[in-house]
Amino acid sequence: MKYIVYGENRVMTGDEIAGAVLAYAAALGQNGSTDIVDVPTADDAGFASTTEVLLGPASQIMVEDCPDDELEIEDEGLVAELQRRAAAVGGARFVDAASATSKQHLHDAPADTDTDDPGPSSGSH
């Protein structure tokens, strides 16, 4: 699980969703446009809820680890849609970078920080 840190607030969500939101935010930032995304999360009582997050060039967001829970918040449809939108504004490379990170985390691969692979299609900046 991940927190999307937004200003002084944290939105807890699943790994895949957090990665897709971050990638989309990066794509929007590069592109100079803005969008609003409904991020599925859990409220303090544990009930499923959604938080609307404004993404754009001015939004500084960060994704950090959050202790895993038996229920991983997942929404394949949302992840696919965010990836599609990111690609549409020319940010496909961010999607690849973010999904590489989240996959590494999901498969619990030993993190080799010395030779951190920045991702197959990035680095052509």
Added chain:
Amino acid sequence: MPARVRIKAAGTELDAARLELAPLYEGTDWHADVTTGTFGFRYAAAGDTDMSLRTSTIHGRIEGDIPPGDEYVVQWITTGRAVVDVGRDEVQVESGSPQLFPADRPFRFAYEDYDQRIVHLSKSLVESVAAETGRLTSGGLRFDHTQPVTRQAALDFRDAVSKVSAAAGAGPTPPLLWAELKHSVAASFLRLYEPQNGTLPRELLLPGNAVLRDVVEYLHAHAHLPLTATDIAQRTNLSVRGTQLLFQRVLGCSPLTYLRRIRLQRTRDELLASDPDVTSVADVARAWGFAHVGRFAGTYADEFGEYPSATLHRAA
């Protein structure tokens, strides 16, 4: 499948009435007597073990004891005199007014020169319908046979019953229609006699709160679905704000908070009823709209004083 029920009995002898009718209620100490003119009885039942409609006519007098069984029995008379629960919480049955037999303890009855309509509903049918509308708690249902019934509820109940008679009179009833008719009679029974320990707040029983009661029953019946404040308001024909004020005034919380309480209670009911070998707390929590087991467990423990895993394993 509930077994079919079909009974016909008739006669003119006192002993025959006693010997044929008492076993239908596992009755003891039954006596039949002559009043004026010739004694005669007629009894008929049709339906299944979930619900059967019966008629009973006796020219004469009959009294006896009936032990608690696995059915709720509601009856009304169209002519004659009848006393239910003789010697304890006696009720003089008024003509046309449905009266429940005490369901959880033995009682004595005394009837004279009467024409009677009787509805037998299995406790399991009534419980399943009660569960749908949030009236069933883990303690089961309890009814007070002395509770006065409202005129409207009595009319509704008799109306639901007469629909069954009409359908039965029109030939063999298709299974789906029969199931729907049973459901409708059980639901109107629950409006006739309010369970004593139901989970509906008592305030809702006040006549002025009918709109709120309707929407609260709707919430109980649809708690497993994603409902928004707008969905709930549509049910009341009020604005979202108006609905919130209504809930706040009577129940002291918002509609969505109330819905969450229902869901939390339903997770508990489901955990209690589940087998820990095949069910996990996470499955049950997810089914009732939770997205985080850790936080859910904290909320649950605050409400019920134990963790959900303890509840689940207690059920085993």
